[in-house]
Amino acid sequence: MPLPTPHAAFPGAVWPAIPPTPAAALLAVLGQLAESQCMEADELAMARRPQLEALMAHAAGQLPFWRKRLEAAGFEVEAGKNAGLSLAEWNARWASLPVLTRAEVQSLEAQLRVAKLPDGHGVVGESVTSGSSGRPVRIARSTLDYFYWQAFQLREHVWRGRDVAGTFLTISRDESRKVIDESVHLRSMADWGPPASVVWATGKSFLLDYRAPVRRLVETICEVRPDYLCTFPSLLLEILRHARGEGIELPPLKEAIGVGEASPPELAGLCREVWGAPLCSTYTAAETGAMAYQCREGGRWHVQAEKSFIEVIDAEGRACGPGQTGRVIVTPLHNFAMPLLRYEIGDLATVGEGPCVCGRTLPVLEAIPGRARDLLMLPSGELRPPYYGHNAVMQVRSIRQHQVIQTARDRVCLRLVVVQPLTGEEEAHVLKSAGDALGAGFVVEIEYVEEIVRGAGGKFAEFERRC
Structure with a gap:
């Protein structure tokens, strides 16, 4: 599906549109991502390195914890000082940098937060992880980091070919809800919200609080009749089971989107059987934002390597090869408020083998096990x-x-x-x-x-x- 025309900043300049500044900034990043998604592995690594080194220099300049670790690994801590290292030398030093554990982030939280952001990075907010690893952590995040989250969310909309004029229903927790009982709490919004509505004219969206029995959620889905539905895979599974068991014909759906957990193996087939709709999954975390998106053509997960440096390592700390399952180690590239270098996020992933049938050369994950939940x-x-x-x-x-x-x-x-x-x-x-x-x-x-x-x-x- 072709991209919709963005908002126009000036009357009469509607096509090709000159977008307003916020939209223009997002579209500028999106255009660069369209090129980087087809880079070869070494080319991508070299393109990413200046961003990673800027993060390292910032961390070392403000936080003794990171200065000590980086110097022990053999890195110069001033920006640009490692430019003479070959890719193999740089990778070897990076691999010797100790993995940052969740326990360390919890106990050393104050030592990992910077006192001052670089100019243009905005203000500092905070995220608290869901605790899917059992060790919730508090993460400081900057306005700039949130901007990049938006840009990569736009990339997923483009990759999936979504019709932004459609209706979008999210079933999640609504913090505005005050009374917790078995009733339905549904909010209606005029558009999809950022980032899609920043760039394009979109359809309506709804937020349905998940704290209601499944039968009531199904009733509300039938009333809203969304084009897209986004929720936890475990909850989607129960919604489909309930609809099938009760003989309920669900309204037409263009796509179901699973977030926050691994999708049970049977979910995609059940979604097509009961709802006649495809299922896609996204791999995200509170600490990092998007880490991988499921490919529409190939079905596997493309690592968002321009946003997060992802490693999958075995018990000895060695990089896993295709078909091997290991621990996910992530370095968010744009969060200068609380640099997390080689952070063990608590998930497992199975490395995939390229190239993908879609033609993108970004790294792929075959599977992301270990994130499903009971109800x-x-x-x-x-x-x-x-x-x-x-x-x-x-x-x-x-x-x-x-x-x-x-x-x-x-x-x-x-x-x-x-x-x-x-x-x-x-x-x-x-x-x-x-x-x-x-x-x-x-x-x-x-x-x-x-x-x-x-x-x-x-x-x-x-x-x-x-x-």
């Missing part, structure tokens, strides 16, 4: 995503790791690893936050443990239902 069972027996007030619970900074276990229809246990015992006030805050979020009918209890280990295959379940 919470309500006392009534119905299912919904396991919202338990994560952000409020994690305000207690003594909590270093957590896991939520549903042991019965009316009972939930919060397993906590803490650096020091919680006060009575902190315990009360945790219990009330979780209880309010879960809703009436649940008994919440706390269990303190020394460690929460991963299961078979390195998987970690932030939430488990054992009933």
